[in-house]
Every structure is written in C-alpha cells, then in structure tokens.
Amino acid sequence: MLKRIAKTLGFKKKRTPAGPHIVPPGSHPIVPEDISRAASDVVSGLEKAGYTAYVVGGCVRDLMLGLKPKDFDVATNATPEEVKRLFRRAQIIGRRFRIVHVRFGREVIEVTTFRAHHTSNPGKDKNLSRQSKEGMLLRDNVFGSIDEDASRRDFSINAMYYHPTDNTIYDYADGLKDLEQKTLRIIGDAATRYREDPVRMLRAARFAAKLGFELDDNTFAPITECAALLGDISSARLFDESLKLLMSGSAVAAYEQLCHLTLFAELFPQTARLIDNDFYQNLICQAMRNTDARINNRQRVTPAFIYAALLWPALIEQRKEYTDKGDSPLYALQQAGSEVIQQQIKRTAIPRRFTTMMKEIWELQARLNRRNGQNAARVFSHPRFRAAYDFLLLREQAGEQTQGLGEWWTLYQEVDENEREAMVAALPKQKSGNRKRRRPRRKPKVDHAS
Numbered sequence: 001m002l003k004r005i006a007k008t009l010g011f012k013k014k015r016t017p018a019g020p021h022i023v024p025p026g027s028h029p030i031v032p033e034d035i036s037r038a039a040s041d042v043v044s045g046l047e048k049a050g051y052t053a054y055v056v057g058g059c060v061r062d063l064m065l066g067l068k069p070k071d072f073d074v075a076t077n078a079t080p081e082e083v084k085r086l087f088r089r090a091q092i093i094g095r096r097f098r099i100v101h102v103r104f105g106r107e108v109i110e111v112t113t114f115r116a117h118h119t120s121n122p123g124k125d126k127n128l129s130r131q132s133k134e135g136m137l138l139r140d141n142v143f144g145s146i147d148e149d150a151s152r153r154d155f156s157i158n159a160m161y162y163h164p165t166d167n168t169i170y171d172y173a174d175g176l177k178d179l180e181q182k183t184l185r186i187i188g189d190a191a192t193r194y195r196e197d198p199v200r201m202l203r204a205a206r207f208a209a210k211l212g213f214e215l216d217d218n219t220f221a222p223i224t225e226c227a228a229l230l231g232d233i234s235s236a237r238l239f240d241e242s243l244k245l246l247m248s249g250s251a252v253a254a255y256e257q258l259c260h261l262t263l264f265a266e267l268f269p270q271t272a273r274l275i276d277n278d279f280y281q282n283l284i285c286q287a288m289r290n291t292d293a294r295i296n297n298r299q300r301v302t303p304a305f306i307y308a309a310l311l312w313p314a315l316i317e318q319r320k321e322y323t324d325k326g327d328s329p330l331y332a333l334q335q336a337g338s339e340v341i342q343q344q345i346k347r348t349a350i351p352r353r354f355t356t357m358m359k360e361i362w363e364l365q366a367r368l369n370r371r372n373g374q375n376a377a378r379v380f381s382h383p384r385f386r387a388a389y390d391f392l393l394l395r396e397q398a399g400e401q402t403q404g405l406g407e408w409w410t411l412y413q414e415v416d417e418n419e420r421e422a423m424v425a426a427l428p429k430q431k432s433g434n435r436k437r438r439r440p441r442r443k444p445k446v447d448h449a450s
C-alpha cells in the first residue's frame with residue numbers, strides 16, 4: 001500500500017502555484033466506486049445545482065491507507081440553508097459548528113460548508129464567529145473558499161479532497177507525504193489550534209492510535225500545557241469523544257496514547273490518581289484488550305462495560321470508606337458506585353441507560369459471591385448476568401484472587417438443572433455474619449373507628 005502512495009508522491013503529482021498537490025486518476029489507489037452511493041449523490045446533487053463539492057477528511061485518508069471508511073463527509077461552497085433546500089431528508093445541526101446531515105436510508109452524510117479564518121474584527125453576528133478569552137472558538141461558522149477550508153482542518157492527513165467525477169485528489173497540506181511517513185501533523189500553530197478547539201488533542205490521540213502514526217514534534221509539544229483546556233469542553237462532547245477513542249477497535253493503543261499525552265487524567269481524573277497500582281493498571285489494560293478483541297470479532301460491546309471497568313478502581317477505593325465504617329458490602333458498593341458516577345459525569349456525560357447498567361454490573365459482583373439457596377439461580381436469571389460474569393473474569397484476568405469463583409460460574413452455565421442444584425448444595429454453608437437481621441414487621445394498625 002505504501003508503495004502505491006510513494007508512487008503517488010513520486011510522480012504525476014502536479015502543484016498549482018499556491019494551491020494543492022493535484023493527484024490525477026491512476027496515480028492514487030482510490031476509484032469512484034469506493035465512495036458510497038449516498039456521498040456521490042450528494043456531491044453530484046450539489047454540482048447540478050451549480051455548487052462545488054468534494055468528499056473530504058477521514059474517508060479519503062482511510063481509502064488511501066486501504067482501510068474501510070467509517071463514514072463519508074462532504075465539503076461544499078453551498079451554505080447549510082442552500083444544502084438543506086436541495087435534499088429532501090436534510091437537517092441542519094449544531095450551533096458552534098453548523099453542518100447538514102443528509103440521510104439516505106441508514107447512512108448519514110455530513111455536509112460542511114467551506115470554513116474561513118476568523119478575522120480579528122469578524123462583524124457583529126455572534127452566531128457566525130465567537131471566541132472565548134482563551135481563544136476557544138465558540139462559534140465557527142465563517143464561510144470561505146476551499147483553500148481556507150483546508151487550512152482550518154485539523155491534521156494534514158485530514159485535509160485531502162477527492163472529486164468522484166474527475167477521480168482526482170487535491171492535497172492541500174502535504175497530507176500524502178505525512179501518510180507515507182506515518183506522521184500526524186497539525187495544520188498551523190499547534191498551541192493556537194488546541195486553544196481554538198481542545199478536542200483536537202483527543203483527536204490526535206485517536207488518529208495516532210487507530211493508524212499507528214506518530215505525532216510530529218510540533219504537534220506533540222504543547223499538549224501537556226494545553227491539556228487542562230479540555231475542562232472547558234461540554235461533558236456531552238467529551239463522552240462522545242471517549243467512545244470514539246475506546247470503542248473503535250484500538251482501545252489499547254488509544255489508552256496508551258491518552259496516558260502518553262497526559263490526557264487520560266482530563267477524561268478520567270478519579271481513575272488517573274490510582275493507576276500506579278498494578279492491579280488497577282492490569283484491569284484497565286485487560287478491559288481494553290477484551291473490548292478490542294470483541295470489536296474485531298464483530299461481537300457486541302457496550303459503553304457501560306468499559307466504563308464500569310474504567311471506574312472500578314475508584315469504586316473500590318471509595319467502597320473502603322463505607323466498609324471501614326461497618327456498612328454491609330452491598331450497601332458500600334452501591335453508595336460508592338453512585339458517588340463515583342456523580343463525579344465522572346461532570347467530565348463525560350454518561351447517559352442514564354449506561355449508568356444504570358454500570359451499577360447493575362457492579363452490584364452483581366457482590367451477588368455473584370452469594371450462591372447459597374436460591375441466590376445462584378436468581379443471579380443467573382438477571383438480565384445483566386452475562387455482563388457481570390464477564391466482569392468477574394476480567395477481575396480475575398487482572399490478578400484478583402476470587403477462590404475459583406469465575407470457574408464455578410463457568411461450570412454452572414454448562415451443566416443442567418440437577419447438576420446446578422448439586423453444585424449449590426456442595427458449597428460450604430454461608431456465614432450469616434454479614435447479613436443484617438430484618439426488622440420484625442410492625443403489626444398493621446387496626447382502625448378502631450370502623
């Protein structure tokens with residue numbers, strides 16, 4: 001593949017006077033059929049109406065590397081309103097960065113209008129251009145030419161435009177060279193670009209992890225000093241970014257990049273304080289390995305599981321405070337779980353459906369231990385049993401001693417009803433020490449008036 005890129009770089013590439021490298025058909029590996037029908041239709045629809053349009057960004061980058069694009073993005077000189085008028089199922093979304101989603105069945109094409117630089121005196125319309133004191137772009141809706149658009153994109157490898165009709169690539173920021181050298185290079189002055197949008201630092205970690213690229217020195221240098229700017233980003237956007245990092249099949253590499261770039265503590269401050277501990281470190285790495293393996297085997301993964309693992313170290317520490325006070329293990333786990341989640345959602349807004357599932361996975365860790373009588377059968381029929389069992393195996397893989405609990409549950413699932421009962425009967429009698437006595441029920445009041 002790299003040979004093909006080298007070929008692209010070696011010859012047939014033209015450079016217009018201050019414009020892009022132009023890579024004609026046959027000198028690059030992309031063919032028009034690589035582009036989804038929906039994206040091609042959006043480009044041709046815009047062109048028929050007199051606008052210019054290209055596919056751009058990650059899809060061009062991924063196709064150049066022989067990877068399957070996750071989605072297709074289109075860039076055009078039509079404004080969002082003009083795009084919306086042209087397509088039946090189009091919707092303008094976003095305020096900070098207004099774009100149009102055009103739907104074709106289940107596929108969504110993101111159409112962005114070419115962006116321009118923000119001049120120091122951008123006019124009065126605060127919906128077009130607005131910047132915080134720190135330089136963060138609160139509104140990024142100043143439209144411009146394709147050249148300006150290219151220089152407003154994040155990394156050189158994301159600033160390549162492909163035209164499906166002329167089958168030509170327009171490379172504005174030497175992205176082809178960086179693809180060949182496996183380098184992630186931010187466009188422009190790195191610190192300024194991170195101040196404009198701190199999420200670009202997380203994107204750097206993500207692309208470096210996904211593609212196995214290295215950050216060039218200038219791209220890397222200001223990250224530690226800019227990392228805390230992520231505190232100004234909405235927790236909803238950070239949650240989305242955390243999933244892109246952890247649930248795209250390269251979570252191990254993403255976690256390593258996040259730690260290396262000092263960004264992990266910005267997303268998971270409670271956990272970051274504890275990962276010097278070998279067991280916690282093993283647990284997180286193993287959770288990432290398992291997630292990657294599942295994704296690469298096309299098995300289902302849920303953000304709840306990976307978040308449950310990422311916050312387990314904080315929960316264990318918090319739980320000690322309750323058990324030291326004499327609270328029951330289950331109560332301590334529940335309280336600690338709620339507190340840890342309350343802290344975490346300030347950083348990444350985990351939706352409630354996932355926090356509910358996380359709490360269930362955690363609580364079941366305590367219940368998987370209590371197998372006497374009907375307990376085992378009850379736990380087994382719980383809708384989250386499978387996730388909780390996987391979590392137990394994860395704890396064991398990370399080195400926790402559980403006296404063969406995982407193996408017991410593995411066997412329990414394999415045998416029939418009678419054997420399950422025998423397994424439970426063979427368990428040592430459970431100490432009742434931990435159990436709180438139920439208070440005797442009050443007698444119902446008798447209503448003497450009647």
Ligand code: ATP
Pocket residue numbers: 056057058059070071073152153154155158159197199200
């Ligand atoms: P993928 O879709 O595979 O995750 P991508 O590069 O396509 O990666 P998107 O989030 O789909 O990422 O964005 C599409 C393109 O928009 C990017 O390739 C980049 O050119 C530009 N872009 C996205 N986010 C930013 C940003 N925060 N700052 C500057 N440019 C951005």
Ligand code: MG
Pocket residue numbers: 057058059070071072073
């Ligand atoms: Mg994309």
